Amino acid sequence: MPLHTGRHFLQIPGPTNVPDRVLAAIAQPTIDHRGPEFAELGREVLAELPEVFGTTQPVVVYPGSGTGAWEAALVNTLSPGDTVLAFETGHFALLWKAMASALGLEVRSVPTDWRHGVDSEAVESILSEDTTHEIKAVCVVHNETSTGVTSRVGDVRRAMDAAGHPALLLVDTISSLASIDYRHDEWGVDVTVGGSQKGLMLPPGLGFNAVSDKALAASRDASLPKSYWDWEPILAANLNGFWPYTPATNLLYGLKTALEMLKEEGLPQVFARHQRHAAATRAAVEAWGLEVLCADEREHSGSLTAVLVPEGVDADEVRRVILDRFDMSLGTGLGRLAGTVFRIGHLGHFNDLTLAGTLSGVQMGLQLAGVKIDPSGVAAALTVLEQQ
Ligand SMILES: Cc1ncc(COP(=O)(O)O)c(C=O)c1O
Numbered sequence: 001m002p003l004h005t006g007r008h009f010l011q012i013p014g015p016t017n018v019p020d021r022v023l024a025a026i027a028q029p030t031i032d033h034r035g036p037e038f039a040e041l042g043r044e045v046l047a048e049l050p051e052v053f054g055t056t057q058p059v060v061v062y063p064g065s066g067t068g069a070w071e072a073a074l075v076n077t078l079s080p081g082d083t084v085l086a087f088e089t090g091h092f093a094l095l096w097k098a099m100a101s102a103l104g105l106e107v108r109s110v111p112t113d114w115r116h117g118v119d120s121e122a123v124e125s126i127l128s129e130d131t132t133h134e135i136k137a138v139c140v141v142h143n144e145t146s147t148g149v150t151s152r153v154g155d156v157r158r159a160m161d162a163a164g165h166p167a168l169l170l171v172d173t174i175s176s177l178a179s180i181d182y183r184h185d186e187w188g189v190d191v192t193v194g195g196s197q198k199g200l201m202l203p204p205g206l207g208f209n210a211v212s213d214k215a216l217a218a219s220r221d222a223s224l225p226k227s228y229w230d231w232e233p234i235l236a237a238n239l240n241g242f243w244p245y246t247p248a249t250n251l252l253y254g255l256k257t258a259l260e261m262l263k264e265e266g267l268p269q270v271f272a273r274h275q276r277h278a279a280a281t282r283a284a285v286e287a288w289g290l291e292v293l294c295a296d297e298r299e300h301s302g303s304l305t306a307v308l309v310p311e312g313v314d315a316d317e318v319r320r321v322i323l324d325r326f327d328m329s330l331g332t333g334l335g336r337l338a339g340t341v342f343r344i345g346h347l348g349h350f351n352d353l354t355l356a357g358t359l360s361g362v363q364m365g366l367q368l369a370g371v372k373i374d375p376s377g378v379a380a381a382l383t384v385l386e387q388q
Contacts, residue, residue: 002325009329011328011346013304014145014197014348017201017354018201022201022202022257026253030250033243039242041249041253042243058238068207069174076209077136077215083106084137085108086100087119088110088112089141090335091334092145114336124159128162133167136168137167143301146337148304150299150302157189169187171184171189171191173192173194174195174198176302177198178262193209195207196255200262201348201349202254209231216231274302278346281346284381285377288366292308315339330362
């Protein structure tokens with residue numbers, strides 16, 4: 001690896017850059033997780049966290065990755081042989097679907113072209129035909145991190161209501177939480193799955209389930225095997241600010257600080273900032289003469305942009321040049337998108353000049369890798385940033 005000066009540019013769509021204020025909070029001495037000081041921290045974090053999900057209902061916090069929180073959502077609400085409806089909107093949707101099968105669920109799966117989000121008309125027609133209510137849950141990835149497409153969860157809810165179907169709605173917000181507008185209560189979501197390492201500006205290591213009353217009721221009859229992920233003992237211990245096992249004490253310090261920072265900025269402003277940076281990024285991509293993978297402008301992601309490279313170009317070679325020359329990490333193409341896209345993360349602890357630096361690195365890297373582009377992309381993005 002060449003020697004680089006200055007800070008590494010971590011512009012993958014998560015894990016994201018952790019603010020110094022959060023790092024300083026995490027660096028505090030670890031305390032007794034069964035003592036009074038911890039109880040205060042636990043109660044405070046558990047009281048503040050639901051707002052980020054757009055809910056007043058409880059959020060279960062696990063020491064674990066997002067994948068663990070996926071599993072928690074399934075095993076707490078479903079029983080062996082239950083049918084779930086899944087939409088193959090991208091790499092992460094496929095992984096969640098595979099997990100459901102591995103856990104002994106029947107998966108009814110709807111393919112997509114990976115350039116569009118969940119088709120709410122399909123949701124309505126499939127659920128309307130399911131008159132015996134075989135389908136117990138609908139699984140949706142809100143923001144597909146592999147494609148940069150954001151599904152319209154409010155429309156999915158309306159489709160479920162129009163079909164008059166009682167299935168649970170399970171939504172993955174791992175790359176949209178605290179960066180793209182999300183409303184657990186208003187959209188009638190039953191379990192929202194989240195993680196710490198993206199919009200929340202924390203290191204990886206925490207997984208979340210925001211849980212509706214309907215999901216809690218379902219959990220009382222659900223018979224998939226569960227132990228570590230079982231909501232019940234965690235929610236009981238949480239009443240006093242504790243966990244039934246050793247929680248990730250220092251990440252909770254960080255979470256408290258991250259929640260303070262989000263509150264200071266205001267969630268509507270956080271969402272608007274992400275949309276603005278996404279719009280400036282798309283202006284750059286368009287000016288370069290390249291194509292954004294997301295094919296529906298209503299579904300452009302606020303947290304990342306997946307860029308298609310021209311035929312014959314290896315997107316990973318472009319990423320390699322950018323890492324070598326400018327010490328910047330970009331997201332790779334996942335699954336069937338390997339080699340054909342690179343992903344620019346513009347979420348979390350991020351501002352106009354971080355975006356300007358990021359896009360400058362991408363523009364220079366594309367040219368150095370021999371990709372034929374119009375070098376007016378950065379200027380187009382700056383014009384968007386100047387205007388708004
Ligand atoms: C949308 C989405 N779902 C699930 C996951 C899996 O989360 P983790 O890697 O924290 O287990 C990711 C990870 O990037 C993701 O982006």
